[in-house]
Amino acid sequence: MDLRHLLFTLALVCANDSLSSSDDLLRWPQISKCRSPELETFSCYWTDGNLYNLTAPGTIQLLYMKRNDEDWKECPDYITAGENSCYFNTSYTSIWIPYCVKLANKDEVFDEKCFSVDEIVLPDPPVHLNWTLLNTSQTGIHGDIQVRWDPPPTADVQKGWITLEYELQYKEVNETKWKELEPRLSTMVPLYSLKMGRDYEIRVRSRQRTSEKFGEFSEILYVSFSQAGVEFVHCAEEIEFPWFLVVIFGACGLAVTVILILLSKQPRLKMLIFPPVPVPKIKGIDPDLLKKGKLDEVNSILASHDSYKTQLYNDDLWVEFIELDIDDSDEKNRVSDTDRLLSDDRLKSHSCLGAKDDDSGRASCCEPDIPETDFSASDTCDAISDIDQFKKVTDKEDLLCLDRKDDESLPTLADADAQQLHTNTQSDRSESWPPFADSRDSASPSVHTQLSNQNSLTNTDFYAQVSDITPAGSVVLSPGQKSKVGRAQCEGCTEQSFAMDSAYFCEADVKKCIAVTSQEEDEPHVQEQSCNEDAYFTTESLTTAGIGLGASTAETPSLEMPVPDYTSIHIVHSPQGLVLNATALPVPEKEFNMSCGYVSTDQLNKIMP
Amino acid sequence: MALARAAGQAGPGAALALLWLLVRAAAPPAVCAPGDSGCLRLSVADLFDRVIRHSGRIHSLSTALCAELENRFPARDNELGKPARRCPTAGMLTPNGKEYAQKIPREELTYVILKLLHAWKEPLSHFNQHMEHHQELPDDSLSKAKQISKMVHELETGIEKVTEKMQSMGIISNSLHGMASSEAAGFSSTNEANMMSDSDFIHCFKRDSNKVQCYLKILKCRIMPENSC
Numbered sequence: 058m059d060l061r062h063l064l065f066t067l068a069l070v071c072a073n074d075s076l077s078s079s080d081d082l083l084r085w086p087q088i089s090k091c092r093s094p095e096l097e098t099f100s101c102y103w104t105d106g107n108l109y110n111l112t113a114p115g116t117i118q119l120l121y122m123k124r125n126d127e128d129w130k131e132c133p134d135y136i137t138a139g140e141n142s143c144y145f146n147t148s149y150t151s152i153w154i155p156y157c158v159k160l161a162n163k164d165e166v167f168d169e170k171c172f173s174v175d176e177i178v179l180p181d182p183p184v185h186l187n188w189t190l191l192n193t194s195q196t197g198i199h200g201d202i203q204v205r206w207d208p209p210p211t212a213d214v215q216k217g218w219i220t221l222e223y224e225l226q227y228k229e230v231n232e233t234k235w236k237e238l239e240p241r242l243s244t245m246v247p248l249y250s251l252k253m254g255r256d257y258e259i260r261v262r263s264r265q266r267t268s269e270k271f272g273e274f275s276e277i278l279y280v281s282f283s284q285a286g287v288e289f290v291h292c293a294e295e296i297e298f299p300w301f302l303v304v305i306f307g308a309c310g311l312a313v314t315v316i317l318i319l320l321s322k323q324p325r326l327k328m329l330i331f332p333p334v335p336v337p338k339i340k341g342i343d344p345d346l347l348k349k350g351k352l353d354e355v356n357s358i359l360a361s362h363d364s365y366k367t368q369l370y371n372d373d374l375w376v377e378f379i380e381l382d383i384d385d386s387d388e389k390n391r392v393s394d395t396d397r398l399l400s401d402d403r404l405k406s407h408s409c410l411g412a413k414d415d416d417s418g419r420a421s422c423c424e425p426d427i428p429e430t431d432f433s434a435s436d437t438c439d440a441i442s443d444i445d446q447f448k449k450v451t452d453k454e455d456l457l458c459l460d461r462k463d464d465e466s467l468p469t470l471a472d473a474d475a476q477q478l479h480t481n482t483q484s485d486r487s488e489s490w491p492p493f494a495d496s497r498d499s500a501s502p503s504v505h506t507q508l509s510n511q512n513s514l515t516n517t518d519f520y521a522q523v524s525d526i527t528p529a530g531s532v533v534l535s536p537g538q539k540s541k542v543g544r545a546q547c548e549g550c551t552e553q554s555f556a557m558d559s560a561y562f563c564e565a566d567v568k569k570c571i572a573v574t575s576q577e578e579d580e581p582h583v584q585e586q587s588c589n590e591d592a593y594f595t596t597e598s599l600t601t602a603g604i605g606l607g608a609s610t611a612e613t614p615s616l617e618m619p620v621p622d623y624t625s626i627h628i629v630h631s632p633q634g635l636v637l638n639a640t641a642l643p644v645p646e647k648e649f650n651m652s653c654g655y656v657s658t659d660q661l662n663k664i665m666p
Numbered sequence: 667m668a669l670a671r672a673a674g675q676a677g678p679g680a681a682l683a684l685l686w687l688l689v690r691a692a693a694p695p696a697v698c699a700p701g702d703s704g705c706l707r708l709s710v711a712d713l714f715d716r717v718i719r720h721s722g723r724i725h726s727l728s729t730a731l732c733a734e735l736e737n738r739f740p741a742r743d744n745e746l747g748k749p750a751r752r753c754p755t756a757g758m759l760t761p762n763g764k765e766y767a768q769k770i771p772r773e774e775l776t777y778v779i780l781k782l783l784h785a786w787k788e789p790l791s792h793f794n795q796h797m798e799h800h801q802e803l804p805d806d807s808l809s810k811a812k813q814i815s816k817m818v819h820e821l822e823t824g825i826e827k828v829t830e831k832m833q834s835m836g837i838i839s840n841s842l843h844g845m846a847s848s849e850a851a852g853f854s855s856t857n858e859a860n861m862m863s864d865s866d867f868i869h870c871f872k873r874d875s876n877k878v879q880c881y882l883k884i885l886k887c888r889i890m891p892e893n894s895c
């Protein structure tokens with residue numbers, strides 16, 4: 058059967074090809090479709106071929122056979138379904154049984170088809186479409202309608218023998234494309250947001266629920282709001298989606314983004330547009346400068362600040378000489394800054410101090426909020442009185458020889474910041490001091506804090522800390538605080554590499570250092586000793602008692618003595634001497650002791666712009 | 667298909683609820699008084715609706731599975747009653763039209779439905795086992811087959827419960843048990859199933875699931891006295 062069918066088909070195809078040349082289109086009769094509208098009856102339709110006229114004028118028959126039959130039977134009804142059709146009524150229809158129909162002319166079989174009735178269900182179109190207006194929008198431009206229809210009359214939906222799905226399509230009258238809704242079981246559908254000023258066309262079709270093919274479309278329902286007498290507003294053409302505006306704004310946004318990206322690459326413009334948030338720091342001092350080691354700039358900045366001279370003392374703030382008696386030559390090898398300062402290695406101090414002193418401005422040191430330190434050092438023990446002498450110093454070692462010593466001397470400076478300042482002597486020192494203030498930020502802020510903290514105790518302070526270093530190379534000492542602060546300071550200061558031999562301390566700091574170290578029992582080493590040994594005096598003590606070891610005084614409550622704050626060490630007077638520059642006072646111009654080579658703060662300030 | 671699957675997921679729950687409700691309905695009235703908010707009393711019509719929905723889901727699933735299998739293994743079309751395509755329930759006498767379904771007694775129609783469902787249980791389980799060994803088929807088809815098998819079980823159980831309720835209510839007589847013994851299953855499912863291809867097998871089941879759905883609808887229509895069925 059299979060082979061015969063195949064041969065038959067091939068024969069048909071060949072015949073078509075061979076005969077097509079003679080005739081325009083020679084077609085064999087074919088069964089076009091078989092459908093059942095309601096799962097109770099079915100019909101088959103076929104097409105006549107042109108061959109009909111050529112062959113013997115027989116009649117085409119449609120034969121059918123059910124699965125259980127043995128023989129082919131002829132179509133019971135050729136009329137009801139129209140021409141070239143065969144209608145099977147309910148008595149001839151068995152639903153779930155396979156059928157085969159074939160189109161034949163006597164012995165010549167034209168076409169054959171097998172199917173089952175439940176698979177060929179194509180319902181009739183729904184009927185009685187109508188619509189009602191649900192509501193209109195407030196503007197009267199849009200409205201909602203509800204479309205209802207009845208199921209096809211042939212389908213027995215009521216008894217549930219067949220379940221139908223409906224699909225509604227609608228469009229505006231002058232449109233070409235239909236809009237479709239999802240297939241649904243209900244026979245009423247709301248349509249929302251129709252334009253009241255337009256007319257619509259609606260059509261519905263149905264299918265059996267589980268099948269794929271839809272039946273024919275129903276008649277078209279015309280929806281016209283004007284006919285319904287509904288008040289509506291003729292409005293102008295709707296504004297379509299403003300593509301133009303979207304493009305414009307999108308381009309602008311893109312351009313702005315690109316510009317911002319480009320600008321962000323340029324730091325200057327970036328600074329202009331996004332100004333950096335000010336962080337607490339000393340006015341005019343850029344932490345980066347300190348980090349980078351540009352001591353000259355730092356010094357210049359520090360020196361340019363007149364406001365640093367807040368702590369003015371009426372006392373004569375000429376540089377006082379402090380001679381430090383350093384007996385122990387081993388102090389050279391000590392790690393502490395104090396040692397270094399007091400050691401015989403004056404070179405360190407000189408080099409450290411005046412290496413890069415290009416500026417003339419000198420801020421006084423030892424003021425609470427003055428972060429700068431003025432170090433004036435010279436190799437030849439005498440204070441370098443002027444800038445030139447400062448410049449002579451070529452040795453760039455630290456005044457405090459912080460960098461010379463190991464890092465262990467600066468335990469609190471174990472961070473990279475200290476190392477960054479390695480090349481820069483003064484800045485390094487300045488960095489080394491701030492750890493007193495428990496912060497590792499840039500020197501200036503911490504020192505500032507330190508100084509401010511010490512402000513309250515300035516009257517009774519002694520110097521225990523070099524708070525900053527001026528560009529000129531002078532160490533700015535910050536007055537130490539009592540007890541804890543002082544202890545902290547001294548703890549740091551003892552560990553710092555004081556260039557003891559040639560360094561000047563602010564008296565308060567040094568004194569504090571002594572006091573603290575004396576109090577501390579856990580540092581009985583040389584550093585403390587060096588601290589103690591050094592002669593740290595207040596101005597009064599210096600003037601009165603001269604230079605001498607003031608260990609006792611350091612330990613005694615000479616702290617309570619009101620002393621001015623020395624905030625800068627100018628020059629190493631002698632191997633054991635320190636020339637301290639007190640806080641700048643508005644004293645008249647002092648004699649500039651060129652021989653000693655030291656300059657007071659205000660003098661320096663006057664010298665330098 | 668997703669809808670069918672989602673509905674299928676609710677199938678067990680629906681069947682359980684159905685069973686529970688049927689049991690409750692059969693319980694003495696003192697247990698569940700009318701108007702009691704916590705107790706839902708379902709009428710036979712509601713029960714039938716649930717059962718019909720369940721059978722509809724089964725039919726949808728089987729249609730989808732049949733389409734998938736036919737895409738993979740194109741069946742030889744236009745074949746008439748080949749032995750290879752003999753369905754497991756070919757030997758059963760079932761009404762083949764609406765009028766026949768309307769004519770036969772309700773008890774017989776109910777019995778036919780139950781018999782159909784019962785006849786498919788074993789072949790479906792065999793089919794599932796066979797499908798699991800089938801490496802080529804996608805997991806989607808396998809899951810559908812399993813779900814179909816499960817849902818057929820549930821549907822049969824549900825219809826049995828509905829039948830009991832109908833019998834208790836006197837809608838149908840209790841002569842069902844007599845019919846069950848008279849007609850054996852009458853088909854060697856194993857032999858037939860082995861000879862059939864997968865797509866033919868599911869095609870057969872699809873047809874029978876459509877039968878069950880239509881019969882249930884007619885039965886419901888016939889049970890409700892107000893409808894002119």
